Structure formats: C-alpha cells, structure tokens
Amino acid sequence: MEITVDNIKCGGCAGSITKKLSATFETDKIDINIEQGVVSIDLDESKRADLIQVLLDLGYPETDSVHGFDSAKAKAKSFVSCAIGKMDK
Numbered sequence: 001m002e003i004t005v006d007n008i009k010c011g012g013c014a015g016s017i018t019k020k021l022s023a024t025f026e027t028d029k030i031d032i033n034i035e036q037g038v039v040s041i042d043l044d045e046s047k048r049a050d051l052i053q054v055l056l057d058l059g060y061p062e063t064d065s066v067h068g069f070d071s072a073k074a075k076a077k078s079f080v081s082c083a084i085g086k087m088d089k
Helices: 011-025 044-060 069-087
Strands: 002-004 032-033 040-041
Touching: 002 044, 011 032, 011 040, 011 044, 011 069, 040 044, 044 069
Parallel strands: none
Antiparallel strands: 002 040, 032 040
C-alpha cells in the first residue's frame, strides 16, 4: 500500500515514521521516498484508515487531507517527530 503524505523533509522524519509503523503494524517492509513524500508499507488495504491515523498522529497527514489550523498543527507535530528520528540515529 502507498500513501502520499505531507511534511516529510529528511531521514529523521523517515526514521520516526518507520519506527512507529514497524511497531504498530509489526512489519519491517516499509519504504519511504522522502523526495516524493510516499510511504510504502506491506499492509492489507483494510488497514488503510489505521495507517492514515498513525501517520496523522505523527504529523504526516495524507496529502490534501488537512487544511488551515489542522495543517499547521500537523506541521508542528512533524517537526517533533523529525527531531526524535534524528536523535534515534
């Protein structure tokens, strides 16, 4: 399954996303394309809503799914997730 998300800027972001998705969905088959903002994960389509929620909670909403204040809030969360991902390296 692939989902295009906002706010992925670097390896720290990708690290946080990978760590959270691995723990939540018990899979290590995750690929993140930082430049395109695409998260690919080996997951059944029935888990799509769960995946979208986990990504949103980290600050990486599906592209064009949040606007206004919610978008700003997601961006702030992504900065925290990114920083944590950089520290975990």
